[in-house]
Every structure is written in structure tokens, then in C-alpha cells.
Amino acid sequence: MELAFYLSGLVAVLATVGVITGSNPVHAVVYLIVSLMAVALVFFALGAPFAGALEIIVYAGAIMVLFVFVVMMLNLRPDEPEQAWTHPRYWAGPSLLALVLLVALVTLIGQGEAGGTIEGELLTARAIALTLFGPWLMVVELAAILLLAALVTASHVGRRRSARDTRGGAL
């Protein structure tokens, strides 16, 4: 279990580095899928098989398919102007700051009294469902409203440009 956790954590970090440094959109999407599946393995190792399965089905399955469809639809090529921005002059500052942030957070977590270890005892779907549809019912309904709003927004924003809109041009 520990080996699975650390190995898949390492894979997740490396794949995420591949996502943010890649220039080819399709390669970056594939790296992101690998990263999500590694995180799903982390969930399995931690003893949350329901969450791991959902991570693969919803995240790596549904959401990433959306990304792949959009990349295919727009027929994106590896963009050359981006190369100018991958010069260290541009990313050294932000990544240095983020590194400082990372060190600060890691030391903070190390000092804190999070306490205890995770033995990997299983939390089944039953307990989660009882929580969701018992005391958290209102949150589930709010999530449903959020999904409906996202559906309406996506279908409104993503429509083809009609003849009426072409005059202005500006967003």
C-alpha cells in the first residue's frame, strides 16, 4: 500500500510537470490523463476505492474526453509563439515564488499536528451515500443547480457565431 502510494504520487507529480511544460496540446492532455489516473491510484492506496473509481470515470473519462474533443475540433498544432514564453527569463520568477510557497506549506504541514497515519481502512460507497442523501441533501441539490447553470452557460457561450453578432466582433 505504501509503495503504491509513493510510486503513484511520484508518477502524478512527473506527469503534471509534463502537462505544464509541454507545447503539444495532445501530449499535454495525455499527460494530464496519466496524472489523474495516478491520483486515482493514490485514492485506492489510501483506502477510498469509490473515490478512485469516480476519479477515473468522471475525471479521466468524461472531462478529459471533453478536452480531447475540443483539441480535435480546433485542430490545434504545437504553437510556436509559446516557445518564446518558455524561455527561463519568463518562468523563473513565478516558479521560484511558487517554490517558496511550496517550501512554506510543506514546513507548515510538517510542524502541524495533523497526527496519525492512514491505515487504509475502507470507506464504502454506502457511508458516502448515506451522508450525501441524509444531512447533505441540500448540497446535492445545489450541485444539481450548478450543473444546470453550467449546461445553460456552455450551450449559450459555445454556440456558433450568428450573423447578428459579427458586426461588433469584440467580446
Next chain:
Amino acid sequence: MTGIPVEHGLILAVILFCLGLVGLMLRRNMLFVLMSLEVMLNSAALAFIVGATAWSQPEGQAMFLLVITLAAAEASVGLALMIQLYQRFRTLDLNVINRMRG
């Protein structure tokens, strides 16, 4: 070997979050910005799962479901915006569209 310390799970989540933050600040291609946002949401979900399993409470995993819902909504709206951006400007470079016109 008696289980995984809670700190290590949280540190993994923090590393993933920082990587997503670096990508968000570094990249100007909208596709990569959206993917960095997904990475950051995913690391937050990981922190929830770590908390849920550390204290054996189902609330964390219920919260994970809601985080996934949020990620799906965000991805759909973001990708719709991206398609619109590409149709209008023929580019995904965010530097091109943040110039004001009026």
C-alpha cells in the same frame, strides 16, 4: 511500515497544487491554463480524500463528489469560452485578448 502519514498525503496535494499554480502563471495558451485549473482542483480533491481517510469520515468523500461536480461545470464552461475565443480571434493566446479596446 504501518500506514501512510497524513502529512505525506497533504504534501503530495500541496505539490500538485503548486505545479498547477506555476502552470497557471506561466502559460498563456488558454488550453494549458484550463488544464492547470483542473490540476489545482484535483489536488484540492486529493486533500479532501486524505482528510476523509485519515479520520475515517465519509464527509470528505462526499465533498470530493462535489469538487468533481464543480470541475465538470468549470471545464464545460471554460471549454465553451475557449471555442468562442478561437472562433473570434483564431488564436488561444491570452495575451492577444487582454488588450482593451474601448
